[in-house]
Amino acid sequence: MFPIRTPSVPSMRPSDRLRVGFCMVALTWATSAEATPNPRSLAAGVHLMAVRPAADIDPRRRTPVVKAVEKVAPSVVSITTEFTQTDLFFQTRTGSSEGSGVVLSPDGVVLTNDHVIRGADRITATFADGRSYDAKLVGTAPELDLAVLRIAPPATDPPLNAVAVGASGDLLLGEPVIAIGNPFGLGHTVTTGVVSAVSRPLETDDRVYQDFIQTDASINPGNSGGPLLDITGRLxxxxxxxxxxxxxxxFAIPVDRAVKVARDLVQFGTVQVPWLGVDLDDIAIRTATGRRIAIRVTRVYPDSPAAxxxxxxxxxxVGIDGRELHxxxxxxxxxxxxxxxxxxxxDAIRSGRSLELQLATTPLPDRSIDRSIRAIMGANIAATTERRGVVLQQLDPRGSLAQRGLRAGDRILAINGHATPTVEAFRTQVGRVKSGHRPTALFTIQRRMHVVRVSAAL
Incomplete structure (x- = not known):
C-alpha cells in the first residue's frame, strides 16, 4: 500500500476523519515485458463453485448469504488492466493491475472505480465461469472515483446478468452485507460483514470524500470496484x-450516487452536476475552532442561480444541506x-457575517460555455481537417489565452488531459470544467513541432 500523504483538514475531528488507501494500489506492479507475470494466473482456476447449485445439497445450507451470492456472482467481473511506463532513461516497461467490477445492464455496462482503470492501455473483464472480454472505457468521474466500461460478448455467448440495484439512503447500522471481488488476484472471493457506519467522511492523498458506507466485511487490494450487497443480493x-x-x-461508494453517475456517463459522457452559476477556489480560513478549508466565490455569472x-x-x-464543506x-x-x-x-460567510441561502440549480447553459470561450479566453476557434485539436483563429489580446502567450495558429489538443479533436469536443471539455465550478484549466498546446501545457482561466 502506498503511503498516504494527506493535507490536514483541521475542521474535521480526528474521530470523524479517516485517512484511507484505495483497495487496488498494493496490487499494481510494473515489470519488464519479459518478466511480466500472467495477470490472470491466480484467478484462472479460482471460480465460485458455490454459484453452481447441486441437487443433493442440504437446503438448510442454502442460507440467505448463499442465495444472494448465487444470484449476484454471475454479474461480478475481475478486471485486469495493462499499461506501459517510461522510466528516466526512456525505457518502456509494461505492467498490470487488478480490480473488480459489476454488470449494471444486460447490454454490457460495467461499473468500477476510476483508480482501477486509470492509465490503462487495455482492460479485460473476466467472469466467474472463465469468460473473458475486452472492455472499452465509456467515461470516468475521477473526483468521485467511478468509471463505466462496456463489454460486448459475441451473440453466441450466454446473455449477461445485471445486478439488482438497491438503495443506500435507508441502510441500517448492523444490517448484514456481502462483498464480492478479486482480492490479491483471487478472483470472485466472497466476504461478509455488517454496515458499520454511514455518511462517513474520508480523507485521501488529495481530497476529502463524503458520505461513504463503512463496513467490516473483509475488503483487500483488488476488491476495488466490486459490489457491496445487502442480504437480498441487491447492490x-x-x-x-x-x-x-x-x-x-x-468503505464503499453509496449506490444511489454511483448509479446516477453511471447513468450520466452512459447518456452524456460526463457527470451532469447541478450548476450554481459560480467559479470557486479553495482557501484556508481561521474560525473559533481553528483553521479549516472554505470555498471562495471567484466569479458570479450574470443571470445565474447564484446571481x-x-x-x-x-x-x-462553508456548508450545504446542513453539513460542512471541505x-x-x-x-x-x-x-x-x-x-x-x-x-x-x-451556508455562506460574507465579510464575517453568516448567511443561509436557498439556491435552485440549473443545468449549465450553452451561453456560459460561449461566454467562457469568447469573453474569458478571448478565442475564436475552428476545426482542423485532420481532427487533431482545434486551431485558434483569432485571439483577443485581453483574453486569458493571449495573456498566457498563445497566438493565432496555435492548436489546443486537450483540456485537463481530455482530447479536443473537434469544436464539439472542445466545447464539451469547457463545459466539463465549468460544471465543476473551476476558474482555470490546463491546456495542451501545439505550436509547430512543439507541445506544451499552459494553465489559463476559462
Missing amino acids: IGINTAIYPQGRGIG RIGLTADDLL GRSDLNAHLAAYDPGRSFSL
Missing part, C-alpha cells in the same frame, strides 16, 4: 477504499448525486 455500494492501519474497516440569490465574489461557502471537490461530489434543477441550502 448497495461500490467497494473503494480500506483503512490501512486497521482491520475490518472498508439570483445575491451571491457575490469573495463570499465563502473544498470544491467535496461540494461537487455532493452535487453529483443529484440532477440539475434541485434546490440546496447553502
Whole structure:
C-alpha cells in the first residue's frame, strides 16, 4: 500500500476523519515485458463453485448469504488492466493491475472505480465461469472515483446478468452485507460483514470524500470496484477504499450516487452536476475552532442561480444541506448525486457575517460555455481537417489565452488531459470544467513541432 500523504483538514475531528488507501494500489506492479507475470494466473482456476447449485445439497445450507451470492456472482467481473511506463532513461516497461467490477445492464455496462482503470492501455473483464472480454472505457468521474466500461460478448455467448440495484439512503447500522471481488488476484472471493457506519467522511492523498458506507466485511487490494450487497443480493455500494492501519474497516461508494453517475456517463459522457452559476477556489480560513478549508466565490455569472440569490465574489461557502464543506471537490461530489434543477441550502460567510441561502440549480447553459470561450479566453476557434485539436483563429489580446502567450495558429489538443479533436469536443471539455465550478484549466498546446501545457482561466 502506498503511503498516504494527506493535507490536514483541521475542521474535521480526528474521530470523524479517516485517512484511507484505495483497495487496488498494493496490487499494481510494473515489470519488464519479459518478466511480466500472467495477470490472470491466480484467478484462472479460482471460480465460485458455490454459484453452481447441486441437487443433493442440504437446503438448510442454502442460507440467505448463499442465495444472494448465487444470484449476484454471475454479474461480478475481475478486471485486469495493462499499461506501459517510461522510466528516466526512456525505457518502456509494461505492467498490470487488478480490480473488480459489476454488470449494471444486460447490454454490457460495467461499473468500477476510476483508480482501477486509470492509465490503462487495455482492460479485460473476466467472469466467474472463465469468460473473458475486452472492455472499452465509456467515461470516468475521477473526483468521485467511478468509471463505466462496456463489454460486448459475441451473440453466441450466454446473455449477461445485471445486478439488482438497491438503495443506500435507508441502510441500517448492523444490517448484514456481502462483498464480492478479486482480492490479491483471487478472483470472485466472497466476504461478509455488517454496515458499520454511514455518511462517513474520508480523507485521501488529495481530497476529502463524503458520505461513504463503512463496513467490516473483509475488503483487500483488488476488491476495488466490486459490489457491496445487502442480504437480498441487491447492490448497495461500490467497494473503494480500506483503512490501512486497521482491520475490518472498508468503505464503499453509496449506490444511489454511483448509479446516477453511471447513468450520466452512459447518456452524456460526463457527470451532469447541478450548476450554481459560480467559479470557486479553495482557501484556508481561521474560525473559533481553528483553521479549516472554505470555498471562495471567484466569479458570479450574470443571470445565474447564484446571481439570483445575491451571491457575490469573495463570499465563502462553508456548508450545504446542513453539513460542512471541505473544498470544491467535496461540494461537487455532493452535487453529483443529484440532477440539475434541485434546490440546496447553502451556508455562506460574507465579510464575517453568516448567511443561509436557498439556491435552485440549473443545468449549465450553452451561453456560459460561449461566454467562457469568447469573453474569458478571448478565442475564436475552428476545426482542423485532420481532427487533431482545434486551431485558434483569432485571439483577443485581453483574453486569458493571449495573456498566457498563445497566438493565432496555435492548436489546443486537450483540456485537463481530455482530447479536443473537434469544436464539439472542445466545447464539451469547457463545459466539463465549468460544471465543476473551476476558474482555470490546463491546456495542451501545439505550436509547430512543439507541445506544451499552459494553465489559463476559462
